[in-house]
Amino acid sequence: MINDAMSSRVNSGGSIISGSSTEFSRIEADKENIQPLKQGRSANNLVKALSLNKETRKEVLARERDQFEASLDPAQLEDLDDPLDPYLKYLDWIHTNYPSGANTESGLIQLLERITHDFKDDDYYKNEVRYFKVWLEYVKFSDNPRDIFHYLYKKKIGLSLSLLYESFANFMEVEQDFKKAEELYQAGINAKARPLNRLIRAYENFKIRRAQSSQVQKRQGLSVLQNPSGGGLEMAAKSVPSRSSKAFAVFNDSESKPSSANDGIWQHLDTIDNSRKENVIRPTSWSGEKLIQQRVPKGKEPNFEVFRDDELRFPVTKIIHNPGKRTEKFDFNFDLLYPDKEEERSLMEVLLLSRGVYYLAKKRKPERTLETPSKKHTLLVDAENETKLLNSPTLTFYSRQSMKEVLQMLNQPLKETKVNDEEPPLDEGLSDFVTETITNHTPATPKKLTNDDTGVLSSPFVEEPLHSEPGKGDVLINPFDHNLQKNLLYKQSSHFSHYDNYHQSTTKREKCTILRNLLKPHAAPIMGSRQLMIEFEGETFCFTKQLGVLDKAATYLSEKSDGSAAAIKVCSPPVEWEYYILKQLEVRAPGTFIKVIDFYKFEDESYLILPYLKHGTLLDLIQLTSQSKSIKLEESMVIYLTAQLLKQVSILHSISIVHANLKAENCILNLTPNTKPSYHDLKLIDFQNSIDLSLFPENVRFSAQLSANTYPADEMWSSWRHEPDYYGLANIVHMLLFGRELGVLKTSSNNIKIRENMPSYWQRELWNELFKVLLNSQDLDCDQGAPLKLLAAKFENWVNLNWSSCGLSKQLAKITDFLDDQRKRNKI
Structure with a gap:
């Protein structure tokens, strides 16, 4: 029999819970599977947990787990005086109902990680003893307790508690690092950690143990055992190198030292499951697998001499x-x-x-x-x-160089070809990138000019922008041509060196593949992985999550050593064009657009470091609000966001920049609730395909394949200039209003309009004028952004008049809280 005193225990709140007398025979069969707890277990609760059959127990536990999960809802925790209490009750419930401890069913480790993560930045709980005991329990399941203790020290968790210094010092003592353990005791005493008397006694006991340990090491071992350490048979067994069947020895870096608390790489702590993933063998099919069996030694076979023909002398090279x-x-x-x-x-x-x-x-x-x-x-x-x-043609080996020479021969113009005399004269070398002229559509053939010193193709745009006579035909150019951008940047490269945030290196980085393999789209953040840490000129960045991906570029969320977040766009091969466009925006319209923090160009990759705006993209907002039942985008909020979009693009056009890739995912949000409109909640990003019109002739038009949703799906423009930005704006606004991509119709007057009919209570006049301008921009004078500037003024005027009556301030605050909650759920 187990009496009440034996079955009593202390719960996480510190109160004593006593149970009735329990027959020990009822739990004796399961005693090997019961994980002991420091505070003990209730025998009565063990009987209840183990007596139910498997199916009933599974249903009961699932129902109770749902109740505990519901109690951890952030909306409920905000109203509690002690938000940690529901977590501890949940933890106590797992201890009671899953006696075997950490396994796949209990979710113990996952709950410990949630508790430690959710309160790691809360100053109130950093030195709360209940919260710190959760950390100590979590340490037991870690393969690297040293890393966790360093993390706690870095985050200033438990610095006022004796438990931190005692636990950390005990671990270092087990690791035979007595010097580090003594430093920890002294640090705790100097910090006057509570309870101080207990810490002083622990320090005195440590000094006694250390003195005894040094005496044992000096004592000679028995000659029979041949163990000079004097540690007995157990130590002798450790001292004798074991014969391993492994084909290679695992390297042990005995000289590595623990990083100091100021290193900055302990800002995030990797989860236990993620740290062990390299040691987990994934289940595979047995089909086709081979079982490696022990080799049977074969008898020695007679040697024979291999014939060698000395007369042959191969290979001939x-x-x-x-x-x-x-x-x-x-x-x-x-x-x-x-x-x-x-x-x-x-x-x-x-x-x-x-x-x-x-x-x-x-x-x-x-x-x-x-x-x-x-x-x-x-x-x-x-x-x-x-x-x-007899005079046969020359033998030509197939290679890239030979193919290039053949294509150059095929592309040479006929000398008899005559161009219409009415075509405007072009400067020498313009034909490098001119596709045709709009007047007579006569193709121009490339004539490549080479800079003898650098080998870089020259361009008339590099030395001086070309200005042809107006009215005699427009020049048609592909603005996305790689050689064209390379030539345009060649002239600007001398200016790059004057920028403090431009860094160039001739070495290779070789990190792009690792980042793409480890950080997948829509995957949970990975915290603290050393493979994801990159150092730029003494500053360490820890990549944690992929924010977006293109064909040859990807954007990642990263954290610097000081804890601040940044968005880093990684391109392979390196791309300088977007950096050039962003610097032009910074010079021509200071403070309006997103600003570059740093740009690093290596031989194989480039890293564009930008500020991280925490509320995601417009596409994220559209998708989240369409799926949520608690919050929707009101028309008044769409008008407010549209006013900012129109203002941004109008300023962009006024400084001779065309974005050419306007999409909802390229509009980033940084919402700030305010009592009056600020018009600074939205920024444009992704200027990799943008065009600087100041580098081209005044009568230039462009012909190139555009990104989806920047032109009508059933219509291909023969040439364009500002039209993609207008159509892209129309598509973004349409998605904000209707939650889906834009569909258009042609009217009898050959104008384009949207398919949907707007509700009568909407601002129809405002929206009809907007879509009429954005969808029929071919007939407008779009230079300097004049049409968009007029629209932006009308939308801003509506917002200013209706800000209070429509409750836009409350809507903005509600959306901000909603997006902040989503970030917490995704642990960003």
């Missing part, structure tokens, strides 16, 4: 040095095909030579020359009227 090109190596007898002072030979001629009959064919009849209008070759005509080609 030929190395050719080509001035200005890569050295070539051929693994065959090159001289047979290209003998000195002779013409090249075909394989058939080499065969005839090897048989000694080729010279007979060569001596037969005198040759005579036949000429044709298209080709000139020497033909050999013999008595039997058999013709053989």
Whole structure:
């Protein structure tokens, strides 16, 4: 029998719970599976937990778990005086109903991680003893307790509690690091951690144990055991190197030292499951698998000598040095095909030579020359009227260089071609990037100019922007051409060196593949992984989550060593164009657009570091509000956001920049609730495809493939200038209003309008004028952003008049709280 005193225990709140007398035989069969707790267990509760059958127990526990999960809802926790209490009750319930401790069913480790994470930045709970005991329980399940103690020290968790210094010092004592343990005791005493008397007694006991340990190490061991350490058989077993069956020895960096508390890499702590993922073998099918069996030693077989033919001398190689090109190596007898002072030979001629009959064919009849209008070759005509080609074409190996030369020959213009005299004269070299002119659609052929010093293609735009005569035809250019952007940036490269946030290196970084493999789209953040830490000029960035991905670029959320967040766009190969556009925006419209923090260009990758705006993109807002039942986007809030979009794009056009990729995912939010409109809640991002019109002729128009949702799906523009930005704006506003992408119709007057009919209570006049301008911009003068500026003024005027009556301030605060809550749920 177990009496009441034996079955009593102390719960997490500190109160004593006593149970009735319980037959020990009822739990004896399961005693090996019961994990002991420091405060003990209630035998009565153990009987209740183990007596139910499997199915009933599973249903009861699932129902109770749902109740505890509901009690942890952030909305309920905000009204509690002690938000930690529901977590501790949940933890106590797991201890009671899952005696075996941490397993897949109990969720103990996951709950411990939630508790430690949710309160790690709360100053009130950092030195709360109940919260710190949760950390100590979590340490027991970690493979790296040292990392956790360093993390606690860095985050200033438990610095006023003796438990931190005692636990950390005990761990270092077990690790035989007595010096570090003594430093911890002294640090706790100097900090006057509570209770101080207990910490002083623990320090005195430690000094006694250390003195005894040093005496034991000096004492000689028994000669029979051959164990100089004197630690007995157990220590002797440790001192003898074990014979491992492993094919290689795992490297143990005994010289590595624990990072100091100021390193900044302990801002995040990796989860236990994530830290062990490399040691988890994923289940696979047995089909096709091979079981490795122990090799049976075979008898010694007789050695035999391998025949070697000394007369053959292979391989025969030929190395050719080509001035200005890569050295070539051929693994065959090159001289047979290209003998000195002779013409090249075909394989058939080499065969005839090897048989000694080729010279007979060569001596037969005198040759005579036949000429044709298209080709000139020497033909050999013999008595039997058999013709053989002697001056054969040069053998060309297929390579990128040869293919490039052939294409250049094919693309050369005919000298007889004459261009219409009415076409406006173009500066020399403009044809590098001109596709055609709108007047007569005559294709222009590239004529490449090379800078002798750098090998970079030159362009008329590099030296001076071209200004052709107006009214005589527009120049049509592909603005996304890689060589064009390269030439445009070549002139600007000298200015880049004057920027403090521009950094260039000739080394390779080789991090892009690792980031893409570890940080997947829509995956949970990974905290504290050393593989995801990159240092830029002494400052460490820890990449935690992927925010967006393109074909050759991806944007990641990262945290600096000081705890501040940043968004980093990684491109491979490196891309400087977006940095150039952002610097132009900073100079031409200071304080209006997002500002570059730093730009690092390496040989293989580039890193564009930007401020992290915490509330996500417009696309995130649209998707979250469409799925939520508690919050919706009101029309008045859409008008407020549309006013900011129109203002941003109008300023962009007024400084001669075309975004060319306006989408909801390229509009970032940083909401700030206010009593009056600020018009600073939205910023445009992703300027990788943007165009600087100041680098092009005044009459330029563009022809290139555009991104989806920036042009009508059933219509392809032959040329464009500002039209993609207008259509992209219309699509974004349409998604804000209707929650789906834009669909258009053509009217009888050949104008374009949206498919949907607007409700009568909406601001129809405002919306109709907006879509009429945005969808029919081909007939407007869009330079300097004049049409958008007028629309922005009308929308801002409506917002200013109706800000209070429509409750926009409350709506903005509600949306801000909603997005903040989503960030907490996703642990961002």
